[in-house]
Amino acid sequence: MRDFKIEGLGNISGGEFDTLHVEGVGNCSSNIKAKEIKIQGVFNCSGEIETDSLSCEGVANFKANIRAKKIYVEGVLSERRGTKIEAEQITCEGVIKTGGEISADVLNAEGCIDADEIVGDYIKILSHWHKNRLIMVLNKIRSKVRIIEATTIELSGVKAETVNGKDIKIGANCQIDNIDCSGILSIDPASFVGKITGEYTRRD
Amino acid sequence: MNLISKKDLLAITGISYGQLYRWKRERLIPEEWFIKQSAYTGQETFFPREQILSRIHSILDLKDNYSHEELAKMLSPEASQSKINYEDLNQIDEIDKNLIERLPEVYHKEQYDYLETALMIAISKAAVTLRVSDDEAAELFSRSIAPALVHKSINTTCTIFRMDQRLHTLFTQSPANTEFDSGITVIDRIPLNGIVDHVKTRYISLFVK
Numbered sequence: 545m546r547d548f549k550i551e552g553l554g555n556i557s558g559g560e561f562d563t564l565h566v567e568g569v570g571n572c573s574s575n576i577k578a579k580e581i582k583i584q585g586v587f588n589c590s591g592e593i594e595t596d597s598l599s600c601e602g603v604a605n606f607k608a609n610i611r612a613k614k615i616y617v618e619g620v621l622s623e624r625r626g627t628k629i630e631a632e633q634i635t636c637e638g639v640i641k642t643g644g645e646i647s648a649d650v651l652n653a654e655g656c657i658d659a660d661e662i663v664g665d666y667i668k669i670l671s672h673w674h675k676n677r678l679i680m681v682l683n684k685i686r687s688k689v690r691i692i693e694a695t696t697i698e699l700s701g702v703k704a705e706t707v708n709g710k711d712i713k714i715g716a717n718c719q720i721d722n723i724d725c726s727g728i729l730s731i732d733p734a735s736f737v738g739k740i741t742g743e744y745t746r747r748d
Numbered sequence: 749m750n751l752i753s754k755k756d757l758l759a760i761t762g763i764s765y766g767q768l769y770r771w772k773r774e775r776l777i778p779e780e781w782f783i784k785q786s787a788y789t790g791q792e793t794f795f796p797r798e799q800i801l802s803r804i805h806s807i808l809d810l811k812d813n814y815s816h817e818e819l820a821k822m823l824s825p826e827a828s829q830s831k832i833n834y835e836d837l838n839q840i841d842e843i844d845k846n847l848i849e850r851l852p853e854v855y856h857k858e859q860y861d862y863l864e865t866a867l868m869i870a871i872s873k874a875a876v877t878l879r880v881s882d883d884e885a886a887e888l889f890s891r892s893i894a895p896a897l898v899h900k901s902i903n904t905t906c907t908i909f910r911m912d913q914r915l916h917t918l919f920t921q922s923p924a925n926t927e928f929d930s931g932i933t934v935i936d937r938i939p940l941n942g943i944v945d946h947v948k949t950r951y952i953s954l955f956v957k
Contacts, residue, residue: 559830647773648764665766691791695766706791708755709765724755 550585558591566602570702574606583619598631600633600638617655626660657687667694670715671701686717712744749753751783751794752801761804774816776807776823778903802942809949811823822948830955831859840865840951842943846882847889854890862955866943867896867906874908874936880915901946908935 547563548556551571558574566587575591583600592608599616606623608629615621617636623629626643636653645661653669662669664742671687686701693708700715707720710727714720718735725744731737733748758765771777781803783794803823810819832840834857837848847868851857860868868889875885896906896919907918907926910933920926928934949954 636933647769650771663765663769665764665770693765693769726758 549586653687657689659689661691661693662689663691663693665694666696667709668698669693669700669702670698671717750797752783752797754793754839756932757795757800757804760802761808763804763808770783771804771807775820776816777803796939798942799939802939802945803911806949810816810832822952823945829861831861832865832951832954833859833956834852836939836954837868840869842869842872844868844875844882844885847872847875847885850882850886854886855893862944862947863896863902863904863940864893864904865947867892868934869943869947870906870938870940872934873938874923878915880933888915888917890953892919896940902941906938906940907932908938910935 546561547565548561548566549565550742551565551707552568554568555571555573558572558576561576561578563580563582563726564576564578565582565584567584569586570588572587572589572591575587575592575594578743579595580597581593581595581599583602583695586663588605593610593612594631596613597612597616598612598614600621601618603619604621607627608702609628610623612631612704613633615629615631615634617634617638617640620639620641622640623642623644629640629642629646631648632650632655634648634651636651636655638655638659640646640653640655641658643660643699645663646657646659648664650666651662651664651668651699654672655689656671657669662708669687674733686703689702689704691706692699692704695709697707697709698713699707702718702723703719706713706722706724710725712721712723712725712727712729714731714735716734718732718737720735721738721741723729723742725728725742727744728747728748729740729744730748736742750912752760754768758768762819767778772782781795781800783793784791787915806823810822814822834851837843837851837860838845843865871885871889871892872878892906895917896904897920899921901921903921905920907920909916909918909928911931915935918926
């Protein structure tokens with residue numbers, strides 16, 4: 545395997561890499577398998593991604609499934625066509641936008657997430673004003689997720705139709721239509737919650 | 749089809765959302781078993797009851813002794829390459845000993861794979877339940893083996909039914925729902941992957957590559 549770096553404008557047709565580093569504008573037309581993918585410029589990829597580590601400090605547009613051990617997003621990662629993002633750990637200080645599912649053991653987001661479903665073990669989304677100007681602009685709209693399902697969930701600034709979990713903490717500025725909780729539930733008074741079901745203990 | 753809701757599944761098995769989705773990500777639970785249906789709360793996920801319960805019990809039994817990668821290989825829906833020698837079939841309690849004795853006549857092989865072994869167990873189970881003769885069980889197995897192997901996958905449901913006083917089998921991709929007219933009596937619907945999971949849990953050391 546090899547290291548590959550796109551510094552200006554470059555196209556690749558996919559393949560296997562040790563490290564794929566995009567500093568300029570890169571396009572990829574097929575699947576990529578790499579130990580590490582680092583995006584600091586703009587990267588458009590229509591193939592599937594399989595990697596140990598994906599870090600996006602620029603703008604990445606994907607059109608197929610992403611499977612990684614760790615994903616770090618400080619810029620904007622968007623996925624079209626409703627495909628899946630799967631990882632053991634996702635850290636998001638920027639923006640993740642997908643019409644599909646995000647599945648992770650741990651998702652820790654202080655940026656903005658727009659997704660159909662987020663599932664996993666520990667999901668924490670705290671969407672708030674950020675020092676980073678890009679995030680401020682995009683974050684006028686809080687995180688929007690149709691369904692969130694995890695063992696432990698912590699949210700603020702999130703709009704969701706359904707939140708299901710064991711221990712759920714709803715912080716400020718959330719709008720949740722339905723919650724099903726089987727453990728400890730806390731809800732900030734500055735949030736709106738519709739229907740609550742399950743055998744839970746309320747601890748505000 | 750007998751379904752179980754995700755909420756009930758978690759309550760019955762004691763597993764967490766995190767475990768369920770981790771096993772799905774690691775391909776230990778097939779994605780097609782997650783059946784989404786609309787509910788009054790918006791949407792609810794259901795699973796084929798017998799298959800998911802069997803699979804989760806297998807994972808819980810095996811997870812301390814095998815890595816997730818090994819487990820994924822063992823529990824993958826494609827029929828495993830591992831086989832069991834004819835002589836070792838006697839160590840599988842769930843296979844009728846009379847059927848094993850008759851095997852050389854009706855389906856002679858030196859080694860049998862997981863799917864073939866699962867079918868032996870399914871037929872043995874039906875033979876005990878229905879008290880059919882050894883000849884009838886062996887003949888049913890003999891007629892069933894070819895259609896069972898057509899799917900080339902353990903993700904198959906074996907429906908045993910009686911028509912004109914004679915037992916028959918029907919093999920469909922799981923999860924599947926088959927309905928018959930009133931002239932046919934359905935005896936049992938047996939997901940073969942549930943049996944294979946059980947065999948792998950209890951008898952994996954008997955299977956060699």
